[in-house]
């Protein structure tokens with residue numbers, strides 16, 4: 435067996451929350467290119483179905499689009515059930531769904547705090563809780579939580595978002611301990627600044643963007659495809675002795 439075989443995901447089924455666009459879509463595509471069958475989601479079922487069709491055409495993998503709101507446990511449970519039924523199991527969960535409401539501590543409202551924390555942090559917990567019994571039963575599984583550079587540092591006006599992403603590392607470590615006896619690993623993948631919808635306010639403001647890029651040692655924003663390799667590593671046998679850890683793919687942002 436060559437080391438490259440360790441990265442293959444044949445016969446694995448992955449569920450990528452929010453995999454219809456942006457970072458989740460690139461990760462879903464990477465897993466499909468490595469051989470996995472992939473269920474990807476959107477809160478809008480039609481959008482998920484369209485993305486799944488496009489991904490199946492592009493990769494040749496089995497892809498399923500599902501409607502899912504990570505704020506709704508019953509919806510999470512039924513999406514997991516459908517992925518298992520239609521794709522034949524569940525082995526890999528990527529908790530990618532996330533939002534950002536940019537407010538500082540003087541502005542942040544209870545509603546916005548609750549919305550961001552409930553989506554980014556509780557949403558990841560809900561999906562993991564729904565999938566974990568199956569991973570435990572088969573004594574193999576991977577949970578990948580999408581953190582952020584703001585899991586370990588902060589920038590101004592990110593009160594709720596940075597708190598939620600710092601929480602992702604705590605959740606990752608706690609779940610890693612709970613699931614290690616069952617041969618299930620839990621790790622965080624922490625992107626820096628990437629070209630996606632969530633960063634529209636930065637992309638639309640050339641001066642702000644220029645200031646932002648000064649803080650990236652590699653001098654550019656990430657392309658979602660830059661995360662494919664790290665995601666396949668964390669989803670595969672290649673990372674079998676790694677759990678409770680975080681992999682930073684941020685152009686060097688968190689080095690300073």
Ligand SMILES: NC(=O)c1ccc[n+]([C@@H]2O[C@H](COP(=O)([O-])OP(=O)(O)OC[C@H]3O[C@@H](n4cnc5c(N)ncnc54)[C@H](OP(=O)(O)O)[C@@H]3O)[C@@H](O)[C@H]2O)c1
Pocket residue numbers: 451452453454455456457458475476477478481502503504505529530531532533553580581582583624625626627628629630631632633
């Ligand atoms: N872009 C960056 O620079 C960056 C950096 C660090 C971390 N991240 C993280 O990467 C992840 C993906 O973000 P992105 O950059 O790809 O942004 P994006 O293009 O805005 O994608 C966000 C995804 O989350 C889904 N989503 C939002 N709320 C949801 C909910 N309540 N239930 C289910 N799905 C929901 C969206 O699906 P629908 O709207 O279709 O429902 C969409 O697919 C997020 O966790 C984000 O915090 C991004």
